[in-house]
Amino acid sequence: MSTEFDNVFEDLQWRNAIAEATPGANEILAREKVTCYIGFDPTAQSLHIGNMVPIMGLVRMQQHGHTPIAIVGGGTGMIGDPSGRSEERPLLTPDQINENVQGIQRQLESFLDFSEESSNRAVVVNNADWLSKVSLIEFLRDTGKHFSVNTMLSRESVRSRMDRDTGISFTEFSYQLLQAYDFLRLFEERNCTFQMGGSDQWGNILGGIDLIRRVHGGTAASQDQQDLSRLEAADLPAHAMAYPLITTSTGEKFGKSIGGAPTLDPEQTSPYRLYQFFFNVTDPDAVPYLKLFTMLKREQIEGLEESVQTAPREREAQQTLAAEVTRMVHGDRGLEEAKRVTKALFSNDLRTLSARELRGALTEASHGMVRPVDLSGGITLASAVTVNGGGMISSTSELRRLVDQGAVKINGQVETDPLRQLTDEDFIDRQVMVVQRGKKSHDLIWLEPDAR
RNA sequence: GCAGGGGUUGGGGAGUGGUUAAACCCGGCAGACUGUAAAUCUGUUGCCUAUGGCUUCGCAGGUUCGAAUCCUGCCCCCUGCACCA
Numbered sequence: 001m002s003t004e005f006d007n008v009f010e011d012l013q014w015r016n017a018i019a020e021a022t023p024g025a026n027e028i029l030a031r032e033k034v035t036c037y038i039g040f041d042p043t044a045q046s047l048h049i050g051n052m053v054p055i056m057g058l059v060r061m062q063q064h065g066h067t068p069i070a071i072v073g074g075g076t077g078m079i080g081d082p083s084g085r086s087e088e089r090p091l092l093t094p095d096q097i098n099e100n101v102q103g104i105q106r107q108l109e110s111f112l113d114f115s116e117e118s119s120n121r122a123v124v125v126n127n128a129d130w131l132s133k134v135s136l137i138e139f140l141r142d143t144g145k146h147f148s149v150n151t152m153l154s155r156e157s158v159r160s161r162m163d164r165d166t167g168i169s170f171t172e173f174s175y176q177l178l179q180a181y182d183f184l185r186l187f188e189e190r191n192c193t194f195q196m197g198g199s200d201q202w203g204n205i206l207g208g209i210d211l212i213r214r215v216h217g218g219t220a221a222s223q224d225q226q227d228l229s230r231l232e233a234a235d236l237p238a239h240a241m242a243y244p245l246i247t248t249s250t251g252e253k254f255g256k257s258i259g260g261a262p263t264l265d266p267e268q269t270s271p272y273r274l275y276q277f278f279f280n281v282t283d284p285d286a287v288p289y290l291k292l293f294t295m296l297k298r299e300q301i302e303g304l305e306e307s308v309q310t311a312p313r314e315r316e317a318q319q320t321l322a323a324e325v326t327r328m329v330h331g332d333r334g335l336e337e338a339k340r341v342t343k344a345l346f347s348n349d350l351r352t353l354s355a356r357e358l359r360g361a362l363t364e365a366s367h368g369m370v371r372p373v374d375l376s377g378g379i380t381l382a383s384a385v386t387v388n389g390g391g392m393i394s395s396t397s398e399l400r401r402l403v404d405q406g407a408v409k410i411n412g413q414v415e416t417d418p419l420r421q422l423t424d425e426d427f428i429d430r431q432v433m434v435v436q437r438g439k440k441s442h443d444l445i446w447l448e449p450d451a452r
Numbered sequence: 453g454c455a456g457g458g459g460u461u462g463g464g465g466a467g468u469g470g471u472u473a474a475a476c477c478c479g480g481c482a483g484a485c486u487g488u489a490a491a492u493c494u495g496u497u498g499c500c501u502a503u504g505g506c507u508u509c510g511c512a513g514g515u516u517c518g519a520a521u522c523c524u525g526c527c528c529c530c531u532g533c534a535c536c537a
Binding site: 314401407419 | 481
């Protein structure tokens with residue numbers, strides 16, 4: 001695969017995907033093909049869109065001929081990264097972690113090229129493979145000896161916790177050693193000389209390079225890691241770069257909109273919702289996201305950039321962004337589904353669709369709350385809509401408020417009476433009812449099949 | 453351990469006996485405008501079988517016609533001091 005950029009570094013730089021880099025990293029990447037890695041925390045069952053940045057980082061590395069390794073932190077996950085946390089993390093059970101590791105591993109596999117024929121095929125490794133096997137004594141002697149507690153204490157993630165009375169446990173304090181050790185192992189076993197990560201991980205990443213340097217010699221072995229940036233490229237046995245943490249143009253944490261960050265798991269976040277998430281991105285965010293989240297070429301993106309300027313109404317950039325991401329995550333079928341549902345929901349002719357079509361389109365759509373309802377005992381709209389909780393409307397009071405504000409539509413018709421009795425007339429084809437809250441949220445309710 | 457301060461509705465933060473479901477700000481949600489955008493404006497933001505009722509102000513009791521507001525005990529947090537080192 002070829003691109004318009006000479007090397008990954010330039011590519012990533014153009015995409016604003018580089019916040020930090022070790023001195024000389026750009027030359028290395030231009031000159032040789034390296035093996036690089038990024039770590040993924042198994043704190044949840046599924047990756048979410050925030051993880052797209054690192055994933056795309058690996059994808060682009062591979063595209064440019066480098067060999068990507070994804071580490072899932074089955075071992076470090078047992079410890080917990082103190083970065084960005086004001087309190088001690090609850091420890092996950094080994095079972096949970098295992099489950100999460102497997103889920104994440106599966107998801108990663110759909111982005112990277114793992115084929116045997118590939119000369120730079122991707123690898124997924126679990127750091128539990130080695131972390132769970134090192135002996136404590138061995139670790140303290142061989143690795144711990146290279147770390148100065150003074151330096152470790154000065155780490156922002158540690159210091160902020162020391163200042164609070166809750167403090168930090170030895171467990172989390174040790175985290176930085178483990179992460180550094182990962183890099184050392186990959187360096188030794190897989191000739192991996194490059195690490196990428198979020199800029200919040202920069203300290204940990206440098207710790208890894210420093211460890212490698214101390215273990216494998218180098219003239220400046222006694223220097224403090226704080227001074228890494230002053231070293232010449234030649235002194236560094238390994239390199240790294242960090243991507244910036246993404247925020248929206250208004251400074252919010254990325255992905256925090258509608259009900260939390262969309263995940264990459266279709267069970268948790270339907271393709272439709274993922275599509276909608278990106279479709280609704282604001283103008284100033286559209287182009288930066290296109291650069292970060294898609295494989296589109298420079299000229300395509302520049303074309304879209306112009307379209308945001310000249311014809312914002314067309315929302316070409318958002319549409320392309322949404323389509324590209326959805327296809328990458330859920331494939332052509334997922335994208336098709338997302339578009340089909342979008343069309344059904346925003347064309348305002350719900351009544352013309354059949355129950356079958358609606359169910360097909362909506363079951364996995366929007367809030368995904370599909371709930372059966374039994375009419376036989378008589379039921380009000382309010383109780384139908386709020387059954388089981390968990391839907392987009394959580395209480396009768398909330399329904400009333402929304403109805404008062406003219407925000408609720410049933411099958412496309414504005415609703416005025418939250419307490420009216422439902423009849424099977426309210427269900428399209430006497431089967432399904434589409435509840436709409438505001439412009440963008442939908443629920444689907446269907447009649448209990450045998451209660452009709 | 454001693455002394456002092458404090459725990460209020462998603463967050464911040466008023467309120468120290470009734471007119472307080474609890475000011476105000478932020479956030480959230482919705483409406484208008486628009487482009488399924490941003491900005492702006494408006495409304496709303498405990499629950500219910502709803503011109504009323506119920507449950508909320510760390511927890512448990514108590515005093516009162518009436519408590520978030522007063523008393524008692526407990527839990528948790530912050531600040532000084534002491535102890536430890």
